[in-house]
């Protein structure tokens with residue numbers, strides 16, 4: 564501990580997440596504010612080392628942001644004691660091999676989700692990290708969305724009474740890439756390159772459901788590829804082999820039923836790109852990325868089904884907006900601050916590789932359910948990590 568800067572190897576900083584969320588909005592913002600505040604009142608500064616495959620791209624980013632250190636040699640970075648943390652924002656398919664090397668080099672590891680493409684590999688990473696005694700963490704950014712923070716506040720205040728059900732709608736139209744460029748990288752639509760909406764989004768749904776409503780006990784899902792051919796970044800057509808929509812039902816401990824549709828082939832007729840409706844005995848809420856509306860039971864209208872008479876009631880008008888109350892920081896930065904405190908002063912960090920493995924387990928179970936047409940029960944992968 565102390566005031567020496569914490570060296571962080573950042574692999575994949577030329578990518579969407581690595582550059583914008585992890586480098587710009589998190590590590591450089593933390594550097595700008597003078598470091599991470601510790602419980603002692605001291606601050607620990609961060610020092611990034613950019614790692615990637617293309618020297619010119621790394622040099623350009625380093626110069627643009629006044630970063631001293633960059634390299635294309637990951638092994639040399641991992642062998643260097645000046646860097647204590649390894650952070651991974653590469654494409655998912657490149658992650659496991661790099662994290663294995665980082666753990667073997669004794670680095671603490673922080674990573675984007677999913678931690679691996681298969682549950683077996685995700686569990687293996689958790690076991691390797693535990694055996695090596697390195698600290699480990701995985702992104703859980705959706706919990707920091709202002710709308711979900713409001714939802715958490717409603718839950719903590721007992722607003723819902725007994726929560727009965729959750730209905731989530733996530734998605735938007737991702738252009739095919741032909742007559743308009745696609746707005747997401749093409750690897751997301753190729754199963755062979757680690758793509759697919761289930762492996763992308765179910766790890767998020769796992770920690771969101773777990774944190775707010777209870778652990779997932781079973782899943783039934785139908786995953787499908789609605790758009791089977793797309794055009795990549797170079798204008799080349801390719802077969803879209805990965806699922807681009809998944810319709811899931813999740814049973815949670817305590818009896819809550821959650822239903823979440825995830826789709827990149829849907830047009831948005833909602834207030835936000837993701838929305839969760841939560842219905843409880845005492846009230847309901849609809850939370851999005853930013854907003855959250857509520858309807859308590861004593862302001863609930865009493866509709867009567869009558870197909871003969873047009874309904875003049877404005878149901879949407881009967882909801883109340885939850886105020887912002889407190890300023891909200893970028894979730895990726897808050898997560899980085901938590902992880903740095905975990906590394907430097909052993910502060911708690913429940914979103915570890917075991918948590919990441921549960922997310923991958925849910926994705927795998929979702930795909931299994933889709934393949935077999937059966938509901939799949941979820942075993943506790945923490946227990947698997949502990950008992951192997």
Ligand SMILES: NC(=O)c1ccc[n+]([C@@H]2O[C@H](COP(=O)([O-])OP(=O)(O)OC[C@H]3O[C@@H](n4cnc5c(N)ncnc54)[C@H](O)[C@@H]3O)[C@@H](O)[C@H]2O)c1
Pocket residue numbers: 574575576577578579580581615652653654655657675676677702704748763
């Ligand atoms: N937390 C979130 O909300 C969220 C959102 C999107 C993506 N992600 C995750 O972040 C990761 C990166 O996604 P992205 O959208 O930034 O992708 P991206 O394609 O924009 O960036 C990928 C990065 O990996 C590098 N890369 C590409 N191919 C590689 C290879 N074969 N070997 C090594 N490196 C390679 C690229 O140079 C780039 O730096 C993925 O694992 C994805 O699941 C998380």
